[in-house]
Each structure stands twice: as C-alpha cells, then as structure tokens.
Amino acid sequence: MPVATKNTYxxxxxxxxxxxxxxCLTACSFSGPPGAKNGAKKLSKTxxxxxxxxxxxxxxxxxxxxxxxxxxxxREYELVFSRTxxxxxxxxxxxxxxxxxxxxxxxxxxxxxxxxxxxxxxFDFTLGGASALxxxxxxxxxxxxxxxxxxxxxxxxxxxxxIEGNIVTLTDPGAVLDLGAIAKGYIxxxxxxxxxxxxxxxxxxxxxxxxxxLGSKPDGSDFVVGLQYPxxxxxxxxxxxxxxxxxxxxxxxxxxxxxxxxxxxxHILDPDTGRPRDSGLLAVSVVSPRSADCxxxxxACFVLGLDRGLELVDSLEGVYAVFVTEDYELHYSEGxxxxxx
Ligand code: AMP
Ligand code: MG
Numbered sequence: 001m002p003v004a005t006k007n008t009y010x011x012x013x014x015x016x017x018x019x020x021x022x023x024c025l026t027a028c029s030f031s032g033p034p035g036a037k038n039g040a041k042k043l044s045k046t047x048x049x050x051x052x053x054x055x056x057x058x059x060x061x062x063x064x065x066x067x068x069x070x071x072x073x074x075r076e077y078e079l080v081f082s083r084t085x086x087x088x089x090x091x092x093x094x095x096x097x098x099x100x101x102x103x104x105x106x107x108x109x110x111x112x113x114x115x116x117x118x119x120x121x122x123f124d125f126t127l128g129g130a131s132a133l134x135x136x137x138x139x140x141x142x143x144x145x146x147x148x149x150x151x152x153x154x155x156x157x158x159x160x161x162x163i164e165g166n167i168v169t170l171t172d173p174g175a176v177l178d179l180g181a182i183a184k185g186y187i188x189x190x191x192x193x194x195x196x197x198x199x200x201x202x203x204x205x206x207x208x209x210x211x212x213x214l215g216s217k218p219d220g221s222d223f224v225v226g227l228q229y230p231x232x233x234x235x236x237x238x239x240x241x242x243x244x245x246x247x248x249x250x251x252x253x254x255x256x257x258x259x260x261x262x263x264x265x266x267h268i269l270d271p272d273t274g275r276p277r278d279s280g281l282l283a284v285s286v287v288s289p290r291s292a293d294c295x296x297x298x299x300a301c302f303v304l305g306l307d308r309g310l311e312l313v314d315s316l317e318g319v320y321a322v323f324v325t326e327d328y329e330l331h332y333s334e335g336x337x338x339x340x341x
Pocket of ligand 2: 181294295297298299
C-alpha cells in the first residue's frame with residue numbers, strides 16, 4: 001500500500017473554518033511581501049509551469065537559486081510526463097505504442113496503474129484520447145460529437161497497459177496515456193526531496209492547487225491551507241486545513257471547465273463514457289503525506305462519488321478527505337471530527 005499508518009498522522013491535522021487564509025489553492029499568489037505574514041521570513045516565486053501557475057515558498061532565509069532549481073525540475077518533468085508536448089517521453093510512448101521508458105516514467109505509470117486497480121477503474125490514465133477532444137486547456141474548448149467520443153473511448157482502458165521490466169506497451173495502439181491526474185503530485189514530492197537534500201525543511205510547494213507543505217513554519221506552527229469555495233473568488237475558502245508535512249490536493253469541476261449551448265463541461269471524465277463525470281460532487285480534497293497519493297485519490301474519489309469515495313479513503317491509512325457535494329455541504333472522512341476538536 002503506497003500510504004503510511006493512519007494514527008501516525010491523525011494528530012497532525014486540524015481543520016478550522018476561520019476566515020484566515022494563507023494559501024488559496026488555485027490563487028497561486030501569496031498575500032503580503034516576504035516576511036510580512038506572522039513575522040515569518042520567507043522567499044517566494046511564482047511561474048507558469050506544468051500548464052498551471054505554480055508558487056514555491058521557502059521559509060527562513062531562503063535561497064533564490066534553490067527555488068529556480070525547483071522550477072527547472074518542473075520543466076524537466078514536463079518533458080517526461082506531458083501528454084501534449086511533442087518533445088516529451090510520454091508523447092513518444094503514445095505515438096509508438098511501446099517503449100523502454102525512464103525510471104521516472106516507469107514509476108509514475110506503475111503508480112497510476114496501482115490506483116486504477118485500487119479504485120476499480122475510476123482512476124483511468126488511458127482517457128487521453130477523450131480528454132484531447134475537449135481541449136480544456138486550449139483557448140477554444142469544444143464539445144465532441146458522440147461519434148468522436150465513442151471512437152476515442154473504444155481505445156481507453158487501463159488494463160491495456162502492459163509493464164514488463166522497463167518496457168511499457170499499449171496493447172491497443174490507439175490508447176492514449178494521460179498522467180495529468182497524478183503527475184503534479186509526483187513532481188511536488190520530488191521538489192520536496194530536492195529541498196530537503198539542500199537543507200530546506202520548511203516550504204510550501206503549490207503547483208496550481210496541488211499543495212505540499214514541507215515541515216512546519218519556522219516557529220513550529222502548522223501551515224494553513226485554504227480550500228477554494230467552488231466557483232467562488234480565488235480568495236474565498238470553504239474550509240481551511242492546518243497541516244505540517246502533509247500534502248493537500250483538490251480535484252474540482254471548477255478548475256478546468258467551459259459551457260456550450262447551456263451545457264456545463266468539466267475535465268474529470270467518466271471512464272465508462274468519456275463525458276464529464278456527474279457524481280453529485282463539486283470537489284474533493286485529499287490530505288496525506290505523499291502528494292502523488294493525494295493527487296491520484298482526489299481524482300479517483302471525485303469519480304467514485306461521495307459514498308464509494310469515502311469508503312475508499314476510510315480504507316487507507318494516513319489519508320483524509322473532504323467531499324463538497326452540489327449543495328455545497330462538506331462531508332469528512334473518518335478522523336476529521338476528532339482532528340477538528
Ligand atoms: P485532477 O485535476 O488531478 O483531478 O486530474 C484531472 C485530469 O486528469 C484531467 O484534466 C485529465 O487530464 C485527466 N483525467 C480526466 N479524467 C480522469 C480519470 N477518470 N482518471 C484519471 N485521469 C483523468
Ligand atoms: Mg488528481
């Protein structure tokens with residue numbers, strides 16, 4: 001199991017509903033100049049990488065070169081994991097149908113496959129063909145026709161990925177791998193490693209709402225991460241979580257979406273149909289030590305919906321989740337209430 005024990009982390013979580021906002025998950029910019037908030041010295045940089053706005057904040061003296069290296073790492077990984085960049089390793093695998101892959105790509109595809117299995121296929125990293133039809137990240141997203149969707153979906157299915165040593169093969173050459181639901185989490189974990197190797201033990205890595213809090217604030221207190229109010233202003237939060245050495249990742253319909261002819265389209269797809277998944281949810285936020293786990297699970301839980309998503313999270317050690325249903329009600333996994341008081 002790719003996660004740690006439940007009790008180890010139970011006491012680290014404190015959820016509050018206070019108005020205080022340190023990070024807004026998709027706002028990606030920090031209020032106040034360095035050193036202004038709570039007297040803590042910090043150095044922060046924001047840049048556009050991984051198809052999103054990312055902010056990395058180092059607490060303490062900070063090291064500008066180290067932050068730059070973190071962003072370089074993001075760009076290096078983009079050339080491994082991107083579905084759309086023609087220079088990427090994943091792009092070549094999708095094009096050729098089989099390849100001897102790098103350790104990083106092998107590790108992430110293997111983890112993605114584990115989560116596909118664990119979630120009974122709700123997490124499906126072979127929906128790239130369907131995703132591409134919508135063009136969620138493009139300037140002109142569109143609604144695909146039924147024929148286009150059924151053609152794309154005829155090649156989807158996570159069981160069509162064979163892994164033998166470092167050789168990955170798509171048994172259906174028309175399958176298109178898409179690691180967009182897990183790659184940012186994996187990359188956040190690698191950035192955390194880089195920071196730790198360089199003696200930086202207190203930082204926040206925010207890759208477009210995929211947040212990893214490394215250590216705690218220099219005074220030993222928790223970081224406070226705001227969960228965005230769905231469709232609200234970037235600064236508006238529906239809940240705040242207090243965490244140390246934890247990642248907080250949200251999958252939400254409002255993150256990539258558009259409307260056509262009165263129909264709302266969002267980017268988390270139903271593996272059975274290739275259409276935006278209607279699970280009665282607006283968002284799911286997952287909290288656990290490893291960001292890749294949070295990323296995969298937030299997508300999986302969104303697709304599973306409230307009941308089956310809660311069941312999955314409650315079966316895992318060291319993982320917590322908040323589900324926001326369409327009526328804007330919050331539903332917590334086991335351990336949340338305890339952590340609240
Ligand atoms: P996230 O924002 O982490 O929930 O990931 C959503 C992204 O993952 C989408 O933009 C797609 O690229 C891809 N995706 C869409 N639906 C699924 C799914 N059911 N399972 C895995 N990845 C998906
Ligand atoms: Mg995800």
